[in-house]
Each structure stands twice: as structure tokens, then as C-alpha cells.
Amino acid sequence: MRKQRGLSIISMLVFAFLIIPMIIIVVTSFGENPSIQFPIQGFTFDWYLNVFETNSLIQSFFLSIQISMIATILALLVGIPAAYALARYSVKGRDILKSFFLSPAMIPGVVIGYALFQFIVIQFQMPIFQGLLLGHFLISLPYIIRVVGSSLEQLDFSIEEVAWTLGCTRVRAFVKIVLPNIQAGIFASFMLAFINSFNNIPVSQFLSGPGVTALPTSLMNYIEYNYDPTVSALSVLLMVGTVILMYIIEKTLGLASIS
Amino acid sequence: MTYVDLKDIRVSYDGKNNILKDLNLSIEKGELVSLLGPSGCGKTTTLRVIAGLIEPNDGDFVVDNKNLTRVPVHKRNFGMVFQSYALFPHLTVKENVGFGLKLRKEDKTTMNPKIQDILEVTGLAELGDRYPKQLSGGQRQRVALARALVIEPKLLLLDEPLSNLDAKLRVQMRIEIKRIQRKLGITSVFVTHDQEECFSISDRVAVMNNGIIEQFDTPEEIYNRPKTEFVARFIGFENFFNLTKQGEKTYTTSEGHMLKTSQSWDDTKLVATIRPDDINILPKGTEQDTNMIPGKVVVRTFLGKSYQYEVETNVGKILVNGPKETAYSSGEELLLQFPEEKLILV
Amino acid sequence: MKNKAPFILLTPGLILLIVFMFLPLVTIIWPTFYDGKLTFGSYLSFFQDNYNLSVFWRTLRVSLIVTLICILLGVPTAYYIARTSKKWRGLMMAMSLFPLLTNSVIRSFAWINILGTNGVINDFLMKLGIITEPIKMLYTDSAIVVGSVYLFLPLMIITLVGVIENIDLEMVEAAETLGANRLTAFMKVVLPLSLPGIIVGSILVFSGTLSAYTTPQLLGGNQNMMLSTFLYQNAMTLGNWQSAGVIALIMIVTTIIVMKLFNMIAAKFDKRGGEHA
Numbered sequence: 001m002r003k004q005r006g007l008s009i010i011s012m013l014v015f016a017f018l019i020i021p022m023i024i025i026v027v028t029s030f031g032e033n034p035s036i037q038f039p040i041q042g043f044t045f046d047w048y049l050n051v052f053e054t055n056s057l058i059q060s061f062f063l064s065i066q067i068s069m070i071a072t073i074l075a076l077l078v079g080i081p082a083a084y085a086l087a088r089y090s091v092k093g094r095d096i097l098k099s100f101f102l103s104p105a106m107i108p109g110v111v112i113g114y115a116l117f118q119f120i121v122i123q124f125q126m127p128i129f130q131g132l133l134l135g136h137f138l139i140s141l142p143y144i145i146r147v148v149g150s151s152l153e154q155l156d157f158s159i160e161e162v163a164w165t166l167g168c169t170r171v172r173a174f175v176k177i178v179l180p181n182i183q184a185g186i187f188a189s190f191m192l193a194f195i196n197s198f199n200n201i202p203v204s205q206f207l208s209g210p211g212v213t214a215l216p217t218s219l220m221n222y223i224e225y226n227y228d229p230t231v232s233a234l235s236v237l238l239m240v241g242t243v244i245l246m247y248i249i250e251k252t253l254g255l256a257s258i259s
Numbered sequence: 260m261t262y263v264d265l266k267d268i269r270v271s272y273d274g275k276n277n278i279l280k281d282l283n284l285s286i287e288k289g290e291l292v293s294l295l296g297p298s299g300c301g302k303t304t305t306l307r308v309i310a311g312l313i314e315p316n317d318g319d320f321v322v323d324n325k326n327l328t329r330v331p332v333h334k335r336n337f338g339m340v341f342q343s344y345a346l347f348p349h350l351t352v353k354e355n356v357g358f359g360l361k362l363r364k365e366d367k368t369t370m371n372p373k374i375q376d377i378l379e380v381t382g383l384a385e386l387g388d389r390y391p392k393q394l395s396g397g398q399r400q401r402v403a404l405a406r407a408l409v410i411e412p413k414l415l416l417l418d419e420p421l422s423n424l425d426a427k428l429r430v431q432m433r434i435e436i437k438r439i440q441r442k443l444g445i446t447s448v449f450v451t452h453d454q455e456e457c458f459s460i461s462d463r464v465a466v467m468n469n470g471i472i473e474q475f476d477t478p479e480e481i482y483n484r485p486k487t488e489f490v491a492r493f494i495g496f497e498n499f500f501n502l503t504k505q506g507e508k509t510y511t512t513s514e515g516h517m518l519k520t521s522q523s524w525d526d527t528k529l530v531a532t533i534r535p536d537d538i539n540i541l542p543k544g545t546e547q548d549t550n551m552i553p554g555k556v557v558v559r560t561f562l563g564k565s566y567q568y569e570v571e572t573n574v575g576k577i578l579v580n581g582p583k584e585t586a587y588s589s590g591e592e593l594l595l596q597f598p599e600e601k602l603i604l605v
Numbered sequence: 606m607k608n609k610a611p612f613i614l615l616t617p618g619l620i621l622l623i624v625f626m627f628l629p630l631v632t633i634i635w636p637t638f639y640d641g642k643l644t645f646g647s648y649l650s651f652f653q654d655n656y657n658l659s660v661f662w663r664t665l666r667v668s669l670i671v672t673l674i675c676i677l678l679g680v681p682t683a684y685y686i687a688r689t690s691k692k693w694r695g696l697m698m699a700m701s702l703f704p705l706l707t708n709s710v711i712r713s714f715a716w717i718n719i720l721g722t723n724g725v726i727n728d729f730l731m732k733l734g735i736i737t738e739p740i741k742m743l744y745t746d747s748a749i750v751v752g753s754v755y756l757f758l759p760l761m762i763i764t765l766v767g768v769i770e771n772i773d774l775e776m777v778e779a780a781e782t783l784g785a786n787r788l789t790a791f792m793k794v795v796l797p798l799s800l801p802g803i804i805v806g807s808i809l810v811f812s813g814t815l816s817a818y819t820t821p822q823l824l825g826g827n828q829n830m831m832l833s834t835f836l837y838q839n840a841m842t843l844g845n846w847q848s849a850g851v852i853a854l855i856m857i858v859t860t861i862i863v864m865k866l867f868n869m870i871a872a873k874f875d876k877r878g879g880e881h882a
Contacts, residue, residue, distance in 0.1 A: 004685070004688075004787065006681075007681050007684065007685045008685060010678070010681045010682060010685070011681065011682045011685035011686070011697075014678050014682045014758070014762075015682075015697070015700055017678075017755070017758075018700060018701065018703075018704055018755070018758070018759065019700060021712070021715035021716060021718075021719060021755065022703075022704070022707070022715060024715060024718055024719065024725060025711065025714070025715050025718065028718060035723070036718055036723075037723070037728075038718065038724075038725045038728065078617050078618045078621060079618065081614035081615075081617070081618075082614060082615050082617075082618040082619075084614060085610070085611035085614035085615045086611075086615075088611070089610065089611040091611045091615070097615065097619075100619075100622065101618060101622065103622075103626070104622075104626060106812075106860060106861075106864075107626075107630075107857055107860075108812075108815070108816030108833060108853075108856045108857065108860065109816060109818065109833075110816060110818050110833040110836050110837060110853075110856070111630070111633075111816075111836070111853040111856055111857060112626065112629075114633060114836060114837075114840050114849055114853060115626070115629035115630050115632065115633045115853070116625065116629050117840070118629060118632055118633050118846070119625075119628065119629035119632050119633075120625075120629070123632065134621075134625045137621070137625075138622075138625065138626055141618070141622075170610070195706050198708075199706075199707075199708040199709060201709060201710060201818050201819045202816070202817075202818040202819075202833065205818060205837065206837070206840070206841065216708055216709075216710045216819075219708070219710045219711075220710050220819070220822070220823070223710070223714060223717070223823065227717075231714055232714075232718075235708075235711040235714060235715075238707070238708055238711060239703075239707055239711070242703065242706045242707050243703070245706065246699065246702065246703065246706065250699075255695070255698060255699060255702060256698070258702075310778075310782055311781075311782075312778050312781070312782075331781075331786070332778070332781040332782055333781045333782070333783075333784050333785055333786045333789075333790075334784075335782075336784065337782060338782065338783075339778075339779065339782040341775045341778070341779055342775070343773055343775050345773060345775035345776045345778065345779035346776075346779075347776060347779075347780075347794055347798075348798065349797045349798060358780065358783050358785075358793075359783035359784050362783060362784040362785055362789065363784060406779075406783065407782070407783075410783060410784065416782075
């Protein structure tokens with residue numbers, strides 16, 4: 001590698017820009033002062049304890065896990081067959097259908113959130129939980145269609161046809177032959193959709209009610225009323241979660257599969 | 260008169276292992292020199308040092324009495340043809356070829372005829388407005404060549420330029436390259452791992468192994484008189500056995516067979532080698548003489564133009580090609596005669 | 606049989622999308638055109654109001670600036686990553702991915718800590734005695750820009766690394782043997798060949814900034830609304846559902862226009878010719 005000094009200086013500054021704010025959060029989570037300060041005075045784990053003692057945050061955490069998990073699985077159940085149909089058959093108007101399935105990713109999140117709020121909560125008086133679930137399903141679907149779709153496009157469908165000639169039914173061939181060969185794509189799309197759903201703000205912001213508040217929304221509400229290192233501590237815990245997820249992805253698929 | 264001179268070039272990527280070890284090479288003006296060797300021998304590294312894409316850790320690189328060791332690649336004015344051709348996909352054939360001229364701030368009025376001329380020479384006159392994607396492999400190769408030549412380089416460097424072409428096109432293109440090189444009289448360095456390609460195109464060949472040049476000679480000399488065991492093996496010598504010196508041009512095998520050679524070496528212990536084609540087969544019962552070793556056929560294979568025998572002898576297994584008129588069967592005993600002018604000592 | 610299978614497979618998704626996305630969108634947008642008769646009045650009056658316009662232009666301006674900064678910082682960084690040895694490249698990619706996978710609330714919160722009145726920068730400058738009064742950095746347009754760059758720069762980098770990795774390094778070397786110095790080779794070869802990646806990245810960054818909610822909410826505050834926070838305010842705080850619907854459609858249409866525009870730029874520059882003749 002030949003030296004390229006200008007380039008490395010810019011890159012190092014960019015990486016510093018990306019990482020330093022995170023480091024500041026980590027450091028401030030250990031400060032004793034009840035308002036956030038950097039550099040910190042003293043050293044304490046109290047704010048971490050406080051996270052676990054703040055009911056609204058803990059409750060939201062479990063709700064978010066639940067919502068993201070169910071929504072992503074629902075998106076997989078609906079999305080995989082659709083992606084398969086779009087890749088396998090020359091359906092009329094395939095491009096239009098595909099962009100329709102991808103459209104939740106193009107429409108701003110606040111618009112989807114607001115539309116669902118109007119439709120489900122105001123017009124049909126359905127519980128907020130269902131609205132939140134549907135919203136997260138909508139934003140997860142495009143990830144499944146895109147990622148699973150691209151692994152299906154790389155699949156040689158003659159292996160499925162061979163299975164048919166050997167006496168396999170269509171459904172069985174799909175389950176036994178197609179699915180195992182796109183499992184990396186399914187796993188990658190699941191991870192992406194789950195992380196994205198778990199972190200989503202715009203949709204969740206509109207669909208929140210007593211006892212039904214997603215974690216990012218709770219966190220945002222918390223920041224507006226209390227500016228103390230509890231937020232830093234929770235952020236650090238979530239970052240640790242992110243690192244663990246990244247490690248799992250790296251060990252199973254390689255990080256390249258989700259970038 | 261030396262035109263290009265590499266003096267004690269050493270290259271190491273990690274500071275521990277040397278890719279090139281004090282390599283020396285002198286090329287004369289107008290010559291086409293090939294660097295031949297297996298992958299990893301350092302031939303491409305040598306070419307990249309010449310191009311200026313790698314700066315050597317030690318040593319000097321001189322062209323036309325000017326030391327260019329520290330001159331950056333873009334100021335050297337050498338044309339280079341890459342293995343992948345490295346055509347710019349966003350530019351047309353004309354724009355690709357004109358790329359170097361444009362950087363030299365040449366005027367349109369002098370630039371366009373130059374481009375047109377080189378496109379004629381390389382047989383691309385009709386294709387100037389196409390994009391690389393719209394060309395066949397052979398055409399892309401010609402564009403790469405034209406692009407390197409149009410800047411009137413002091414040196415033309417070719418890095419395995421034919422390896423992406425099919426066999427027939429490869430032969431055609433190497434004749435073409437030779438023709439253009441002769442016509443323009445441009446000093447050229449050609450990297451290849453293909454022995455036939457290398458011999459057919461080069462004035463001189465440097466056979467490389469492990470970061471050093473094992474032999475630098477004309478193709479004929481290398482083919483007939485390899486100087487080291489590595490060179491001999493690389494260019495198709497198959498049979499190797501140990502000899503001990505007895506007197507001037509007289510040697511014995513480990514089993515005491517007397518062999519005479521036309522070469523003379525000072526070492527007392529040597530390795531002898533000979534091509535399967537150069538050994539004569541004599542039927543059993545022929546009177547034993549010098550340069551003869553008895554043996555027994557183990558396997559016979561039909562090669563089309565001849566038979567090949569694997570013969571068990573007391574100097575080891577020897578591969579011999581024999582005429583297809585007389586076929587010896589396996590198990591048969593015979594005598595192998597090694598003509599003294601064909602027996603090579605390494 | 607052959608025609609029925611795709612139909613069966615696509616139907617559940619289509620129904621869900623139509624019922625829970627398309628219909629809700631119609632529900633919020635239809636009233637903005639119809640109050641007994643068809644009218645564009647809501648839109649005309651939206652664009653006649655100075656405050657609304659200021660929000661609209663701020664959104665476009667911030668999105669554009671953020672996109673430009675992301676290109677300027679992202680292209681060299683991505684080029685650097687793509688050309689580094691494998692070992693370091695993995696680490697750098699992980700460093701770019703990590704912020705992307707971290708919650709945007711956390712990422713905006715980080716900048717509250719840095720830009721706030723008692724934040725890291727003000728603290729530092731006051732301690733050094735360079736300033737005596739804290740500078741107002743939080744709740745400004747610039748804060749939104751910084752926060753959004755922080756949010757979307759990794760996206761630009763990761764998109765570009767993929768594209769630049771596929772540019773054959775020999776292409777740059779070829780340019781150099783022809784007399785181009787590093788900068789020229791970069792400008793004439795790498796940059797034009799990265800253009801598709803720059804376009805894709807720009808679409809992601811621009812539409813992302815345009816519709817982001819967290820950053821303008823936390824770093825912009827109530828004085829520096831963007832369309833997304835303005836929509837939320839109209840819908841949830843003011844209960845002005847008519848305006849919220851208008852803003853929703855404006856956001857959708859702007860996003861689509863911007864994408865078309867970027868793709869047009871791409872088509873104009875991308876003259877690489879057709880497939881193999």
C-alpha cells in the first residue's frame with residue numbers, strides 16, 4: 001500500500017467524528033453528578049441501577065422486543081412467499097408489484113405512523129398495540145422483500161425442478177430445497193428488519209398510549225423531562241446489545257452481508 | 260549498449276521476506292525481454308518496480324543513463340498493458356486511447372491524428388466510438404495496447420497480456436504484438452508464465468524463481484542449455500540424476516555407468532538432465548558402451564506422435580519417448596542411450 | 606396451476622399492504638383535496654403561509670447540505686476503506702456499521718451532550734477562557750445538520766465502499782502509467798466510476814434527512830421545525846389533521862421528485878454504453 005496522506009487524515013477525522021460522541025456517552029454514564037458532565041467527576045454505577053429501577057423504560061424494553069419480534073416474523077411469513085413469487089414467476093407487472101412491496105421504505109416514517117394512527121386508532125378504535133404491530137410489520141416488509149429477493153435471484157431454480165422430477169410436491173420442494181438455500185438471506189433480512197424495527201422512532205411516536213410505548217419513544221420522553229446520566233447508562237446497555245448482535249452476525253454471516 | 264538497468268533491486272512488503280533479492284537485469288534498446296516463471300516468482304513485482312508502481316527497498320533503476328528509482332509512476336512515460344486490460348469503462352475507445360495525450364495537454368489538432376494512427380496500426384479504426392463493454396476480448400486487448408503505445412513511451416510493459424484470451428486468439432495476438440513492437444522499435448518487457456508464448460515472442464528471456472533471475476539468455480540457449488535444475492524443470496526436462504566427475508567431460512553415475520558429455524564443469528558432484536525426446540532406445544543385447552544404461556519398461560503410454568515409456572533403471576525412473584513404429588511392452592528390458600551433446604549438466 | 610401459484614403467494618402481502626398502508630394513506634390525504642368538492646385550496650394556502658414555507662425550505666436546505674457534506678466526507682473515507690488491507694477494512698466497516706445499528710435517539714442524545722449550553726464544547730471553551738458566555742449551538746439549524754450528518758454519513762460510506770471495492774485497482778494504476786498523478790487519477794477514473802454509488806448514497810441520505818424525526822426533534826427544538834416534526838406537531842399537539850395530511854403528501858411527493866432527480870443526474874452522467882454488442 002502506498003502512502004496517501006491527505007486521504008488518511010480525512011478518514012481518521014471521519015472515524016473520530018463517528019466514534020467520539022459514543023465514547024462521551026459511555027464515559028458520562030459513570031459520572032456522579034446528576035446532570036450530564038464531561039469530563040466526569042467521581043465514578044458510580046448508580047445510573048445503571050436507576051435504569052433497572054425505572055419501570056417505564058424496562059416495560060418499554062420488553063414491549064419493543066415483543067413488537068419487533070412479532071412484526072418481523074409476520075413480515076417473514078408474508079414476505080418470503082411474495083419474494084419467491086416475484087423472483088420465480090414472470091408475473092404480469094412484476095416491477096410495479098415489487099415497488100409496491102418496497103414502498104413502505106420510500107414513504108416517510110412519520111407519514112406511515114400518522115396514517116396508521118388515524119386509520120386504526122381514530123377511525124376503527126382498535127387498540128394501540130395492534131396499530132404499533134402493523135406499523136412495524138409495514139416497515140419490516142421491504143427488508144425481507146429486498147434481501148430475501150436478492151438471494152432468490154441468485155438461486156438456480158433447476159435444483160427445485162430436479163426435486164419435482166424426483167417426486168417432491170411443490171410445497172415440500174420449497175421447504176426442503178429452496179428455503180435451506182436462502183437461509184443466509186432470511187437470517188440477514190431478519191436481523192436487519194429486527195434492528196430497524198427496534199430502533200424505529202417515527203412510526204412508534206404516533207402509536208403510543210398508556211402502557212404501550214416503544215423503548216425509543218420512552219427514551220425520548222425521558223430525555224425531555226430528565227437530563228441525567230440514566231439515559232447514558234441505558235444507551236451504553238443498548239450499545240452493548242448492538243455489539244453483541246454485530247458479533248453474532250459477523251460470526252454467522254459476516255458483517256458484509258448486511259451492509 | 261545497455262538501455263534499461265536494474266541494479267541490486269530488493270523488494271520486501273513486510274520487511275522480513277524478500278520478494279525480490281538483489282535482482283540485476285540489463286536490457287538493450289529495442290529489445291523485447293520476457294520475464295518467465297511460475298506464479299509467485301517475482302516477475303510481476305519486477306515489472307511493477309520498472310513501472311514505478313512499487314518502490315524498491317534497495318537498488319537502482321536506470322533508463323537511458325537516468326536514475327529513475329524515485330521518479331513517480333506518472334512521470335516515467337512508460338506504456339503498460341495490464342492483465343485485466345484496465346480499460347476505463349466510462350470512456351470510449353478513442354477517449355481511452357487519448358487519455359494519456361490529454362494529460363500531456365496535447366492540442367486537438369496533433370492529438371486526433373495520433374489517435375487515428377495508432378487505431379489503424381492496432382486494427383481498431385472502425386471502433387473508436389464504442390465503449391469497452393461493447394468490445395470482444397481481443398479488441399479490448401488491442402485498445403489496451405493502443406492506449407499504452409500512443410504516448411510514445413520509452414518502454415512498453417506487458418503484464419501477462421494474453422492470459423485472458425482463448426488459445427487461438429492468443430497466438431494471433433502475440434504475432435501482432437511482436438509485429439508492432441518491431442515496427443515501432445520499442446524496448447519492451449513482457450511478463451508471462453507460458454513458456455511457448457515467451458519463446459516465440461522474445462529476443463531474450465529471464466527465467467525467474469524465488470525473487471532471483473536463474474538464467475538470462477536467448478530462447479534457444481535456454482531451451483537447449485538450461486543452467487540450473489529449476490530452469491531445466493520449468494522448460495520441460497524430466498529426467499534428473501546425480502553424477503560424479505571422473506575426468507575432463509567424463510562422469511560416472513552412482514552405479515558406475517560411464518557417461519561422457521560435451522559440457523565441462525568444475526564441480527565434482529553434479530546433476531545431469533535430458534529430455535525424454537533426446538534419449539535413444541536400443542534393444543536388449545546391444546553391446547554395452549559409454550552413455551548407456553540398461554532398464555526395464557514399467558508403463559507405456561501412447562502420445563499420438565510417439566510412445567512414452569517409464570523405464571526403471573538403477574539411476575531411477577527415466578521417461579523416454581520412442582518412435583511409434585516399434586512398441587516395447589511393459590516388463591521388456593532395453594538399453595537407454597544418452598547422446599553426449601544432449602546430456603545437460605546443471 | 607401455473608397462474609394460480611404466484612397469485613396465492615402474493616395475496617396475503619398485497620391485502621395487508623392495501624388495507625393497512627394504502628387505505629390509511631387515502632384516509633389522511635383524501636380530505637385534503639375534498640371538502641364537498643374537489644379542491645387544491647389546502648395546498649395553495651399551505652404554500653402561501655410564510656411559516657410553512659420556512660419549514661419546507663429548511664427541510665430541503667438541511668437535507669441538501671447534509672447530502673453534500675456526506676458526499677464530501679464519505680467519498681474519500683470510502684476510498685480509503687476500500688483500499689486498506691483486509692484486516693483493517695473489517696474494523697473500519699464495523700466502525701461505520703456500529704453507529705448505523707445504534708438507536709437514533711442515542712445518536713442525537715450524544716450531540717445534546719456535545720452541543721448543549723453545558724455541553725462538552727462550551728465547557729471546554731469556557732475552561733480555556735476563550736469564551737465567557739456559552740455559545741448557542743443546540744436548537745439551531747446547524748445542530749440538525751451535524752446530527753443528521755452523524756446519522757447518515759455511515760450509510761453513505763457503506764454504500765460507497767461496496768461500489769469502490771469493485772473498481773479494479775489496475776484502472777488507477779493504468780491511469781498513473783499514462784501520466785496521471787494520484788489526484789488526477791482519482792478525479793478522472795475513481796470518481797466517475799463511483800458515481801452510481803454516490804447517487805444511491807445521496808438518495809438514501811437526502812430522503813433519510815428529509816423524513817428523519819428524532820434529530821430535528823431533539824437537536825432542532827420547536828423553533829427549528831422540519832416537515833416531519835411539523836407534521837407531528839400538527840397531528841398530535843394541535844390536532845390539525847387537515848394540515849398534517851397536507852404535510853404528509855408534500856413529504857411523499859418531495860421524496861419521489863428528489864429520487865427522480867438524482868436518477869436523472871445519474872442517467873446523464875452514466876454513458877458507459879450498452880451491453881456487449
